[in-house]
Amino acid sequence: MDTSTIYATINFAEIQELRLASSSLPSDEEDRAVNNDGEDPAVHIYDDVLAVNNYTRQCPRRHWLTLKLGCAGLILVLIVIGISVTVGFLVQSPPRVNMTEPTGRSAVLTCPRDWHPYWDKCLFISQTTRSWVEGQADCSMRGSTLLVIENEEELKFIWDFLKRKSTKFYIGLNYVPAEKIWKWVNGSILNPDVLQITIKNEDNGCATISGLEVLVEKCSVYHLYICQKKLKPV
Known part of the structure; x- marks a missing residue:
């Protein structure tokens, strides 16, 4: 009930x-x-x-x-x-960046042995001379390229670094006769506001740098060279 x-x-x-x-x-x-x-x-x-x-x-x-x-x-x-x-x-956010400067020091960025740090780059100064093409090939075997100077600050750093050296070094800049322009190895065109070249020979010309100036040499001439690669976290 x-x-x-x-x-x-x-x-x-x-x-x-x-x-x-x-x-x-x-x-x-x-x-x-x-x-x-x-x-x-x-x-x-x-x-x-x-x-x-x-x-x-x-x-x-x-x-x-x-x-x-x-x-x-x-x-x-x-x-x-x-x-x-x-x-x-x-909808994921973009991948996390390991570089430390903008995002905080979550990883240590360092250069390999015998390489010199500059901002987000590591620079290698060769101890043997080669032609421009051979120097680029050696840099490639090291996981790098010939040096690309991106701005005036970097140019000043290189000049200061090479002042104590009395020789010339190949960098990643050469003259392209078919296009009649100077190009860096990364495909970018030379900005004359950043780098002025003392021209001696444009045909088959490759750029060298010393502690005082940037000169043009025949690419077949043997010189020391500078390689660069990006910093990597370890």
């Missing part, structure tokens, strides 16, 4: 007892038992009990409806979170 039905039955029995008790009151007590509106208080009690009984029957349904709504809301939130995580996984 439903507990709400039992509760209503008990309350109804109590109401009957109240009605019998009120009928046995003296007339003056009956007058006091009637409120100002002329209504029997037992009737109000009966109405209140019926209201409580109706609420008791409706309450579980309301709780069940609230529980359903709460579960639906929780499921919706979990779906939104799952979609956000999936999108964040698919």
Whole structure:
């Protein structure tokens, strides 16, 4: 049997007892038992009990409806979170950079033995002479190229570095007769605002640098040379 039905039955029995008790009151007590509106208080009690009984029957349904709504809301939130995580996984940020200067010192950047650091480069000064083509080939075997001077600051650094040396060094700059231009080994064109060449021979000409100037030599002449490669984390 439903507990709400039992509760209503008990309350109804109590109401009957109240009605019998009120009928046995003296007339003056009956007058006091009637409120100002002329209504029997037992009737109000009966109405209140019926209201409580109706609420008791409706309450579980309301709780069940609230529980359903709460579960639906929780499921919706979990779906939104799952979609956000999936999108964040698919749309990944760019790969992390190991270089330390802009992003913080998370890795140590160093040059191999016998190489000299300059900003993000490592420079190698050869100890043997070769032609320009042979020098470029040797640099390539070391995982590098002949030196490419990118700006005036780097040019000044090279000049200061070579001041104590009385010889010339090949760099990665040569004249291309078919195009009639000077090109670096990385394919970029010489910027005369950065580097001025003292021209002696443009045909089959390759650039050499000393502690004082940049000269043009025949590419077949043997000179020392400078290699460069990028710094790598270790």
